[in-house]
Amino acid sequence: MEASVGRNGGVVQMSKSKQVPRRPDMRLVAGLMLVCALAACKKDNTAEQATPAAEQQAAPAAPPPVAVSAQVAAMGVEQLREAASAALREQRLYAPAGNNAMEYYLALRDKSPNDPAVSSALTDLMPYTLIATEQSINRDDFSEAQRLYALMEKTNPNAPALPRLKQSIADGQASLAQRTVDATAKTEEDAKKQADLEKQRLADQQKAQQQAAQQLATQQAADAKAAADKAAADKAEADKAAADRAAAQRTAQQAPTQSAAQPAASNDLRAISTPAPKYPPQAYRDGTSGEVQVEFTVGTDGSVTSARVVRADPPRVFDREALNAVKRWKFQPVSSPVTSRRTIGFNPGG
Numbered sequence: 001m002e003a004s005v006g007r008n009g010g011v012v013q014m015s016k017s018k019q020v021p022r023r024p025d026m027r028l029v030a031g032l033m034l035v036c037a038l039a040a041c042k043k044d045n046t047a048e049q050a051t052p053a054a055e056q057q058a059a060p061a062a063p064p065p066v067a068v069s070a071q072v073a074a075m076g077v078e079q080l081r082e083a084a085s086a087a088l089r090e091q092r093l094y095a096p097a098g099n100n101a102m103e104y105y106l107a108l109r110d111k112s113p114n115d116p117a118v119s120s121a122l123t124d125l126m127p128y129t130l131i132a133t134e135q136s137i138n139r140d141d142f143s144e145a146q147r148l149y150a151l152m153e154k155t156n157p158n159a160p161a162l163p164r165l166k167q168s169i170a171d172g173q174a175s176l177a178q179r180t181v182d183a184t185a186k187t188e189e190d191a192k193k194q195a196d197l198e199k200q201r202l203a204d205q206q207k208a209q210q211q212a213a214q215q216l217a218t219q220q221a222a223d224a225k226a227a228a229d230k231a232a233a234d235k236a237e238a239d240k241a242a243a244d245r246a247a248a249q250r251t252a253q254q255a256p257t258q259s260a261a262q263p264a265a266s267n268d269l270r271a272i273s274t275p276a277p278k279y280p281p282q283a284y285r286d287g288t289s290g291e292v293q294v295e296f297t298v299g300t301d302g303s304v305t306s307a308r309v310v311r312a313d314p315p316r317v318f319d320r321e322a323l324n325a326v327k328r329w330k331f332q333p334v335s336s337p338v339t340s341r342r343t344i345g346f347n348p349g350g
Contacts, residue, residue, distance in 0.1 A: 065146045067154035069098040072107045080108040084121070094129045094148060102129060102151045122155045130161055137165075137172050145169050269298060269340055270332040277325030277344060283317055284348050290314050291345045292322035298338045302331040310341060318346045 075083065084104035087093070092100045102125050109118045129148050136145035149165055283290075296307035307326045309319045322344045 064153075065150045067147075067150040068103050068107050068110075071098060072103045073110070075104075075107065077108065077111050080104050080111070084108060088121075093125055094132055094151060095144075097147055101125060102155070106151070106154055126152060126155055126159065129155075130165070133165055134168075137168050140172065140176050142169055142173050142176070145172075267334050267336060267338050269334070269338055271329065272302065272332060273328075273330040275325055275328050277318070277321040277346070279346060279348065280318060280321055283346070287348050288314070288317060289345075289347045289349075290318055291343055292318050293341060293343045294322055294326050295339065295341045296326050296329075298331050298334060298340070300334055300337065302333045304329050305337065318344075 072080075072083075083099075084101050087099070087101035087104060094100050094102045097103075102122070105118050105121050105125070109115065109122065112118060129152050133145050133148040133152065136142070136148060145165075146169060149162070149169065152159055152165070153162055290313050292309055292313075293311040294307055295310050296304050299305045304327050307323050309323065312319050312322075325344065326342070
């Protein structure tokens with residue numbers, strides 16, 4: 001539909017056509033049956049056309065909305081003029097309800113019907129109200145559309161656009177009602193689909209939980225076995241350590257007797273245990289080789305009591321690990337402390 005709005009709120013041009021489908025003629029077999037059938041068909045058509053009209057007449061008409069609210073109608077003339085001017089300045093031409101220029105001017109016209117400025121203002125506001133009404137219809141806001149229609153109808157009951165707007169509102173309400181019914185049916189169908197999906201989801205979730213529970217039970221059993229094996233290994237290691245300590249204690253108790261029976265120790269260093277030093281990780285990664293000469297003192301019990309680096313090549317690369325290794329060395333007991341020097345080599349390929 002296309003329309004241009006005139007100054008009085010009417011429609012200058014409008015084009016829209018409706019084609020009413022015609023019922024096909026009924027063809028009968030022969031003679032008298034044709035006459036009877038045509039008569040019956042005509043009677044049925046008359047009844048079909050009369051029924052909607054009767055239903056339309058029987059349907060109660062909705063009360064028309066009030067164009068001017070009671071609060072606006074109760075205002076005085078000067079108060080209405082000020083309110084209308086303020087509404088125009090603030091661009092409240094036809095909304096919101098109860099606080100717009102159209103209502104103020106309509107109430108003012110009721111109180112001052114011969115004021116040409118009021119009539120001119122209402123005439124100027126009609127096109128904008130018409131556009132707003134059509135926009136309300138297009139967005140299915142029929143409550144607002146009826147309110148605006150009431151404003152236009154009170155402004156000019158003979159405006160050419162009123163019949164079209166009234167029919168558009170009725171058609172739109174019927175269309176909305178049908179869409180609501182369709183949407184309700186679709187909602188019910190969607191709800192059923194959603195219920196089926198939820199049922200399937202719960203079934204899948206239960207199955208997944210069962211599988212997860214089985215995996216968890218298997219994992220827990222494996223963890224329990226590993227813990228039991230570790231506990232057994234720890235116990236065996238603890239038992240061995242206890243046995244070693246007991247053997248060491250027995251050896252220590254027997255040592256004085258053996259020392260008394262053996263001749264006095266000499267000052268010759270005889271190594272019992274000389275663990276190799278650790279290779280510094282950074283030097284190993286860099287492929288660095290070198291050597292460190294360490295001077296150390298062995299106590300009478302055969303342990304290293306002190307150690308220092310005499311020479312290192314390269315400096316400060318292998319010093320620490322060389323000293324740590326020498327301090328762990330063990331020798332046979334000597335009669336008096338002995339100081340000696342050893343050169344320790346580091347070779348990443350060795």
